[in-house]
Amino acid sequence: MNRPITTARRSILRRFAAGVLLGLLPLTALAADPLRIGLILPLTGPFASTGKQIEAAVRLYSAKNGDTVAGRKVQLIVKDDTGVAPETTKRIAQELVVQDKVNVLAGFGLTPLALAAAPVATEAKIPMVVMAAATSIIPSKSPMIVRSGFTLPQITGPIADWAAKNRIKRVVTMVTDYGPGIDAEKTFIARFKAGGGEVVESIRTPLRNPDYAPFLQRAKDAKPDALFVFVPSGEGLAVMKQFDDRGLKQAGIRLIGTGDVTDDDLLENMGAAAVGVITSFHYSAAHDSPENKAYVDAFTRANNGMRPNFHSVGGYDGMNLIYEAVKKTGGTANGEALVEAMKGLKWVSPRGPMAIDPASRDVVQTVYLREVKIVNGKPWNVEFDKVENVRDPGN
């Protein structure tokens, strides 16, 4: 690790001055014009685990596929935007474009961050690959945006349909009170009602929420057949524990939700409490395919045993999208040509078959229904059914 700070005040000032000057040196003539990818991720702050997963996957992709594509060297520039301040994300995007002359912008952990950066991509005519942010509207905000992750309505629909078909009549929904949560709630209610089900109560939990117990108690007292849950990545653990602790399972209430709740990153920590939870999602680390076996294997080995989660495949497939597009254009890095090349691309990802819809530039993929089961002593999201070619219903 660098040690940019020493204890003497004067030395600090001197080093600041030196740092500022160093930053000024023009980035001159680095061998035959590499393809520069600016990766903006939340690597610190409350969403740091998202950034960590994506960065690890992106690095794995480069390691596996080489750092040269169509004769051009690929240069990654990774920046931390802390995950909370849109103006920082936008500033970093501007700096990457103006100063580092990147050919592609990628990453984007949360919706507001992606939305803030969208005009930069439009104005600079640079492709912007959205790897994690998941509200429907994002690709409509710039013709340069292509999404490699997922959209929330896309992965919420199938669990609603499944519930309606599987003798679940009355459901309480519990979502976090912000954009994506409300997206999930709306989609679930619409689809579940269309399937003949009844939503007895809709609970929205505040964003900053230290304790889920009272909400779960309220859900329990409403005596539904199932509780539908969406919470942001990372919060699933707390929900699962309280669900178990409150005895909702014993009261005959099933837990269903989007796959964020049984996030692969945290599933091992949830242990037996998560067993039996049914979710619909686009990626499970237990997905049964040779591509995924190789992926999970390489990822865990490279990352100290960390299991890849859904954000990681967003990063991995985002890189694949960029590589394939550059191959298709024969190495030109013209932004509009790249976006054009990305439209309609199809490939088999560790998550299964996926494609980019040419009209909406959004991801089209298989959504799986999974149940948490203990396999070889560890909990996994085991897939038992799937819906192919799911689009974002908003598009």
Next chain:
Amino acid sequence: MLGHLVGVLFDGVAYGSLLFVISIGLSVTMGLMNFVNLAHGAFAMLGGYACAVLMTRAGVPFLATLPLAFAAAAAAGIVLERTLYQRLYRATHLEQVMFSIGLVFMAVAGATWAFGPSQAAVRLPGFLRGQVHVAGLDFGAYRVFLIGVVVVVTIALHLMLVRTRFGAQVRASVDNAVAAAGLGIDVNRVFAVTFALGSGLAGLGGALGIDVLGLDPTFPLKYMVYFLLVVAIGGAGTIKGGLVAAMVLGIADVAGKYYLPQAGAFIIYVLMVALMILFPAGLYGRRT
């Protein structure tokens, strides 16, 4: 309906108990040393990680990790108090705030480096999981345990303050540090031991809280407001005030979420503003 009310009160008290254990040390350092230590949550996080690491990597049983979490946080507290904190007792509150925020930043980055950014978890022993059935009502076993721990801690603290020589020295130092020093009380030692005790309790609270509050590197920032609330509403430097404030907050928060979930986070913030306007020095604070 009445059953619901009892359940809500019970959950609120359990939640309040947890807030009390974590925050009481902050209240004491603010009251005794007049030091605004926003890094208090970092000691709680340290205790939490001590517990999680001991359990998952060394296989130490949960109950046995609790005293160790206390000891780890207390040890860190005494080291930092002697090396850094004590130099700043005379600094302005604002500088204390900046210093302790600096420590928080370092703790957050350090914890990310050591434990990764994801949520840590502990697996509670079987007898602390699930629910206890009493008179037709269900109570969470772990919450019963939390309340029990707080009763023990509160009684121990009270006895220590009222019955022991050290307790008398602490009370004297809180009332008037200069006069206490004049009477031959080693105020520095009192400060150091008290700081360690407060940090240790935070560490214990951090370990107890993993299952309820969660544990990740941003813990000290995420809950800073709650710890400040307990101290500000209770009044700095009083155990009774901290206890009452923690219970009020715990019950208000749980009841608000249960009965009026659509009001979300508003209830607790409105309560906080109202209480601070009505009792600017806290419920049990000394008016100066």
Next chain:
Amino acid sequence: MTSAPAPDAPRLPGARWSAPEIAFWLLAVAAFFAFPAYRVLGSQILITGLFAVTLDLILGYAGIVSLGHAAFFGAGAYAAGLLTVHGWGEPVSGLVAAGAAGAIVGYATSFLVVRGADLARLMVTLGIGLLLYEAANKAAFVTGGVDGLSGVSMWKLFGVFPFDLAGNTAYLYSLAVLFVLFALARRIVNSPFGLSLRGIRENGRRMPAIGSPVARRLIAIYTISAAMAGVAGGLLAQTTQFVGLDVLSFPRSADLMIVLVLGGTGRLYGGLVGAAVFMIAHHLLSDLNPVYWQFWLGLLLVVVVMFARGGILGGVDALRRRSRGASR
């Protein structure tokens, strides 16, 4: 609260600008030409600096501790942002609206803040800030909630200068606004009104005895500060062309406090120096180490507190005094 180490002695309201002051502002202009690649960062430093100056007005001069200053910043940002979303993208009038929004929220909440001691004020301002944040989240149909307010598109400044990717317009526009408001703040703190504020900070109980209406004075400065913070928020909304919910967040208020204390309270320039040092350090450190930079930033804060009482400017003063003492 113990008072900050002696700030500059008060001057007359129309006092001439000293040589170091003029040099400071020339430096800000020179930075535009010297660091062409960092103009966006520069504009955000200027905005944060302005925001810190507004906090200094109430904290450094009137002694009101606030952990909720983002409430006014956010009100201004949403006012400026909503105006353009609904079809009026003229920047300067947008800033006026932002200032008005800040002033309204400031005046309305000032009554809750003027009474009470430090900790109570801290918690009340914090509470008001958190309430506004939650309210803005609930009012997603107006504010866009957590997803933010997008579709903010500014007209050209004076009909000539577009807000460009390189941040040229943003930097010069922010600098001009900062300078105007700074000059105003400078005039205020050096006026008899500013003197009475310092008197309140030092001893609020004695001030009525010399005929100074404490509550009215505090409400006035609190409202002025809120209005200026609103302008800072408006500037950010206009130059970023996006408003995120975090403009109202607690971390923004807390960071602001750090910025001001780092630079030094009660001297106006402290906020500007603090913003520059904090944000440049953040930028350089997070480029060097995107994952663990917070550690080094934290260390910087700790080191400054340990070795420079009164923030960076306090430390500079102490050095100057020491060197003067040595030469004597």
